[in-house]
Amino acid sequence: MKGNIALCEGAISAGCDAYFGYPITPQNEVPAHMSRMMVELGRIFIQAESELAAINMVLGAAACGKRAMTSSSSPGISLKQEGISYLCGCELPCLIANIQRGGPGLGNISGSQSDYFQATKGGGHGDYHIIVLAPYSVTEMYDFARLAFELADKYRTPVMILSDGVVGQMMEPVEIVGSGKLEVGSSDNNKNDWKLDGCKNRPPRRICSLLMAENALEAHNWHLKEKYDKIEKDEVRCETFQTEDAELVVISFGITARIAKSAVTKLRKENIKIGFIRPITLWPFPKKIISDAAGKSKKILVAEMNLGQMVEDVQLAVKNRCPVDFLGKPGGGIFTENEIISKIRQIL
Amino acid sequence: MNKIYCRTESLTEKRFSYCSGCGHGIIHRLIAEVVDELKIRERTIGIAPVGCAVFAYDNWNFDVTEAPHGRPPAVATGIKRCLPDRVVFTYQGDGDLAAIGTAEIIHAANRGENLTVFFVNNANYGMTGGQMAPTTVIGQVTTTTPFGRDAKREGYPLKVCELLSSIEGVCYLERVSVSNPKNILKAKRAIKKAFENQVEGKGFSLVEVLSQCPTDWGKTPEESIKWIDDVLVKTFPLGIYKECTKK
Numbered sequence: 001m002k003g004n005i006a007l008c009e010g011a012i013s014a015g016c017d018a019y020f021g022y023p024i025t026p027q028n029e030v031p032a033h034m035s036r037m038m039v040e041l042g043r044i045f046i047q048a049e050s051e052l053a054a055i056n057m058v059l060g061a062a063a064c065g066k067r068a069m070t071s072s073s074s075p076g077i078s079l080k081q082e083g084i085s086y087l088c089g090c091e092l093p094c095l096i097a098n099i100q101r102g103g104p105g106l107g108n109i110s111g112s113q114s115d116y117f118q119a120t121k122g123g124g125h126g127d128y129h130i131i132v133l134a135p136y137s138v139t140e141m142y143d144f145a146r147l148a149f150e151l152a153d154k155y156r157t158p159v160m161i162l163s164d165g166v167v168g169q170m171m172e173p174v175e176i177v178g179s180g181k182l183e184v185g186s187s188d189n190n191k192n193d194w195k196l197d198g199c200k201n202r203p204p205r206r207i208c209s210l211l212m213a214e215n216a217l218e219a220h221n222w223h224l225k226e227k228y229d230k231i232e233k234d235e236v237r238c239e240t241f242q243t244e245d246a247e248l249v250v251i252s253f254g255i256t257a258r259i260a261k262s263a264v265t266k267l268r269k270e271n272i273k274i275g276f277i278r279p280i281t282l283w284p285f286p287k288k289i290i291s292d293a294a295g296k297s298k299k300i301l302v303a304e305m306n307l308g309q310m311v312e313d314v315q316l317a318v319k320n321r322c323p324v325d326f327l328g329k330p331g332g333g334i335f336t337e338n339e340i341i342s343k344i345r346q347i348l
Numbered sequence: 349m350n351k352i353y354c355r356t357e358s359l360t361e362k363r364f365s366y367c368s369g370c371g372h373g374i375i376h377r378l379i380a381e382v383v384d385e386l387k388i389r390e391r392t393i394g395i396a397p398v399g400c401a402v403f404a405y406d407n408w409n410f411d412v413t414e415a416p417h418g419r420p421p422a423v424a425t426g427i428k429r430c431l432p433d434r435v436v437f438t439y440q441g442d443g444d445l446a447a448i449g450t451a452e453i454i455h456a457a458n459r460g461e462n463l464t465v466f467f468v469n470n471a472n473y474g475m476t477g478g479q480m481a482p483t484t485v486i487g488q489v490t491t492t493t494p495f496g497r498d499a500k501r502e503g504y505p506l507k508v509c510e511l512l513s514s515i516e517g518v519c520y521l522e523r524v525s526v527s528n529p530k531n532i533l534k535a536k537r538a539i540k541k542a543f544e545n546q547v548e549g550k551g552f553s554l555v556e557v558l559s560q561c562p563t564d565w566g567k568t569p570e571e572s573i574k575w576i577d578d579v580l581v582k583t584f585p586l587g588i589y590k591e592c593t594k595k
Contacts, residue, residue: 018430044429048422049455056419056452060426063413064393064434068426086416196411196427198434200390206405208396208414 003141004029004168007071007097007161010145012037013179016095017066018044020057022076025109026165027099030071051076055083055096062092063207065195067149071097073165074115075106078123084158085124088224089209093152095145096130097161099168102332110332111165113254116309119162120283127221129228131159131235132282134253138172146182154187155231156194162282164305166255166334185234231284238286239278240293242268246275247298248348251290251314253279256303256335263340274344282310287317294318299347303327303340358383358392362406369569371559372400374526375468375535376407379439382540383410386547392435393427395420399441399475401468418449421456424463435546437464443473446482446506453512457552460517464542465554467508470561471580478564482506485583490564509556509589519551521589525558527576531586550592558584 001009008030011019019038021031031047038045044061048054054070061068072080077098087094098119102112115123119132131151133144141163148159196205211217241261243249252260257278264276277293279286294300299322302311307330315324327343329335355361358380364373383389389410396404398417405412415423420438428436445453445467456463472490473479479492483505487496497505509521520542524535535557542553558580560572567575 018426020426046425046429046459049451052419053422053425053452053455056415056422057426057429059415059419060413060423060428061430062426063423064427064430066430068430082416083419090413196393196413197431198391198393199410204408204410204412206412206414208405208412210402210414 001138001174002029002169002171003138003163004099005033006138006141006174007145007163008033008037010142011069011095011149012041014146014149014181015067016043016069016149018061018068020046020048020054020068020070022048022051022054022072024073024076026101026111026168027071027073027097029168030097030099051079052083055080058094059083059087059090059092062087062094063090063196065191065197069095069097071099073099073101074103074112077115077118081124084130085126085128086209087158088128088130089126090207091156092158092207093156094158095148095152095161096158097163100162100164108332109165111167111169111255111305111334112332113164113256113305114307114309114330115162116282116304116306119160120285120313128224129283130157131155131231131284132162133159134162134280134282135167136254136258136278138167138170139174141167142174142176147184150182150184151235153189153191154184155227156189157227162254164255165332235281236284236286236289237280238289239280240289241276243275243277243293243297245273246296247273248301248344249275249277249293249297250301250303250340250344251277251279252303253282253310256305259335259337260303260340263337263344266337267341267344272348279310285313285317290314290317291319294321297322299323299325301325301327301344301347303335303343305329305334356381356384358389358409360407360409364407365403366400367563369560369562369572371470371526371557371561372468374532375466375557375559376404378532378536378539379466380408382536382543385540386543388435388543388547391433392437395424395436395438397438397440397444399444399473401439401441404439418444418447419452420444421449421452421461421463421465425456425459425461428461428463432462435464435543437466437543439466440468441474442469442471442481442483446508454515457512457515457554458517460519460551462546462549462551464546466539467554467556468559469508469556469584470559472561472564474561474564483584485579505583507584509554512554513589517552518554518590519592520545520553523556523558523584523586523589525576525581525586527558527560527573556584
């Protein structure tokens with residue numbers, strides 16, 4: 001199965017009620033697959049007139065308590081930032097998939113990881129965060145789509161799957177373990193308390209992000225901060241591999257992590273003390289895990305398909321306790337295993 | 349004593365926040381009256397715009413959300429497709445609908461979304477202090493057309509009903525005004541028709557309302573009413589621009 005199709009199937013399995021999208025390479029399999037599947041299932045599919053319209057259709061569907069998603073690739077995700085900011089202000093859950101391509105500008109259509117800053121630092125205006133999941137296999141495209149909807153509902157927040165053109169286009173066997181709803185812990189959020197569906201037998205409701213009354217916005221921002229703190233405390237997801245005795249730890253996410261892990265496995269066979277960390281949630285970032293690793297190892301290498309974005313978060317977590325080296329590949333292109341191995345040999 | 353006129357159920361007790369002589373209060377009330385007459389309050393979801401009318405959610409006594417500038421038709425589409433038996437309407441100004449949101453309104457219309465749109469045309473951006481709108485008429489002075497709108501420099505007023513009338517997906521288009529009691533009654537009939545069309549599943553309906561904005565026009569409420577009747581209607585003639593017969 002292709003990564004983009006697995007994403008669709010995961011979302012459908014999670015009970016996605018509505019999909020709204022706009023064509024852009026390399027994510028075109030998503031709207032194409034959804035246009036058939038959602039209609040056959042009697043659910044909602046609309047090819048919107050723009051990414052702006054698509055994210056705002058998501059906003060509408062989410063406001064009436066439905067599970068809604070959109071997908072796009074880097075330039076289209078830039079257009080969605082306005083809507084993402086409103087979704088955060090209104091605290092509306094949804095899934096946004098970014099099948100990244102090279103940038104800036106129109107860039108190219110090869111897989112890239114250069115939207116890390118945009119995804120994790122709040123690409124739109126205002127003080128906000130969204131949960132960002134970075135899959136590195138086709139199976140994870142399926143699993144994370146399910147997880148994303150659960151986390152979105154649990155915290156009333158947009159969740160982004162930050163994938164890339166390689167994982168999206170890649171074809172490999174998928175292991176589907178379970179379907180439908182995932183258990184992600186209890187939540188105070190009950191859609192029946194806030195969704196808009198007409199004020200029958202209850203007082204009218206409003207969902208808005210305009211808070212003009214004195215101190216109202218500040219209070220709302222502090223409320224969001226409380227939520228973000230809870231997410232940072234409870235929702236960090238991270239894979240670690242042979243870090244216990246590692247003198248060098250390689251940190252990567254997404255498709256680069258797949259290649260880095262393979263490089264690390266090879267070098268371990270040569271008895272080189274090397275380990276590997278893969279942040280799965282890019283926000284919340286696994287600060288503590290990386291900080292602990294920095295305390296034990298002599299050096300850290302960050303490899304990512306950009307000019308150096310996640311490396312800044314790693315440096316913040318490491319706090320100069322050990323040197324942080326960087327291997328980057330901008331311009332939409334994938335590392336070979338040998339490139340990573342030679343960099344490791346060079347800095348060992 | 350018989351009470352013959354009172355607050356309608358779909359309006360809250362909250363006072364309107366509008367300037368004296370502004371048309372928004374009248375239009376809000378007409379919408380609320382029609383919602384109550386059609387007994388659809390408990391299944392109505394409104395979408396407030398960016399602009400002076402953003403606070404409409406304080407005045408309407410039914411479910412309301414707000415949308416980013418220009419995007420109400422997309423938000424409404426998301427809601428209506430998910431909840432087809434609810435009555436969904438957008439309330440948009442001329443900057444919202446005819447400038448930043450032209451793509452959204454044209455494509456919601458073209459998909460024939462079963463929505464009701466109230467388009468308030470006061471020929472300028474009210475909330476931000478009276479800048480040129482797409483509907484500002486030739487010669488009209490605004491804060492960004494200090495020499496009057498010049499077609500060579502700023503182009504021509506955009507006629508939304510005329511523009512949308514060529515779109516197949518559209519069911520009903522009418523331009524009305526709230527400049528005098530007679531016109532207000534006509535406006536109410538159009539608003540009712542636009543809601544009824546949705547309830548009957550007939551599809552996309554839009555009512556354009558020429559509305560006074562005395563503060564930003566630099567006119568008294570009385571002069572503003574006269575300016576609609578004498579000047580604005582020349583560029584934006586009142587009347588029905590499209591009415592579908594399909595069931």
